[in-house]
Amino acid sequence: MQTDRVRFSAALLVLTLSATLLMQTSPALCAKPPVTRPLVPLQAESDATTLEDVLERALEAAGGRGSLNVLSTRVMRCRIVTDLAWDPPVHEVETLTVYSKHPDRYLIVHRSDEGTSLEGCDGTTCWKRGSDAVARVVDPPEPRSRWLTDPRFAARLDEHFPGLRLIGIDYLPEGRSYVAAYDDVETHRLSFDSESGLLVRLGFNRELRDYREFDGVLLPARVAYSRKGGSSVYYVESVDHNVPLDDALFAFPGAPARRPR
Secondary structure, three states, X not given: OHHHHHHHHHHHHHHHHOHHHHOOOOHHHOOOOOOOOOOEOHHHHOOOOOHHHHHHHHHHHHOOHHHHHOOOEEXXXXXXXXXXXXXXXXXXXXXXXXXXXXXXXXXXXXXXXXXXXXXXXXXXXXXXXXXXXXXXXXXXXXXXXXXHHOOOHHHOHHHHOOOOEEEEEEEEOOEEEEEEEEOOEEEEEEEEEOOOOOEEEEOOOEEEEEEEEEOOEEEXXXXXXXXXXXXXXXXXXXXXXXXXXXXXXXXXXXXXXXXXX
């Protein structure tokens, strides 16, 4: 059981930033295969909404371009509650602190009973460092994780998800939504609530809920990741914008020190 807990804790940070890497972990932790159902074509409901309409509404609902574009940095603190239907069941509470700076710099500090892990990007090089203090360069994170690391996420949806197209209407348990697909794969979806305009789902297993206002912009205060055997829920406990963050914070730990000129 102790071995299983160690394996899970090592995989949890990967879950946060890369669904692609998550699918390479133990089958007990893999996401449920997406259950697709036919979407209602917009034409069937005489709905003339366009993708531009949906993205503009999402932007305005989140606070508007003006409010988002003045955000240069963000420090977000989260509590992660994980429940797994193992034998015996697992209930774990961990913490995440995310330092982010526009454009595309971030540092994620993940603390658990097994130690502290780091993941960062200096805008060019992305890296991870485990509790063993060994750092390695990694691929950039999957775009669905950028809600966590980009303070201007709602204003950059078209950048993070190139090739977006509106593919229909879905009736989720929480209500009617517009669905846009990216990467030419219909299971790669973004769902926008048709009433509020807010982004409410990233793919099939990420739900963005309980939007709250922080410094004039709306952010989801609860993000649930479901997968086979259980789920992890991220509770956003505090958000601070435009605090000074030195670029050195995001540098790859294995890089040699720069000599002064």
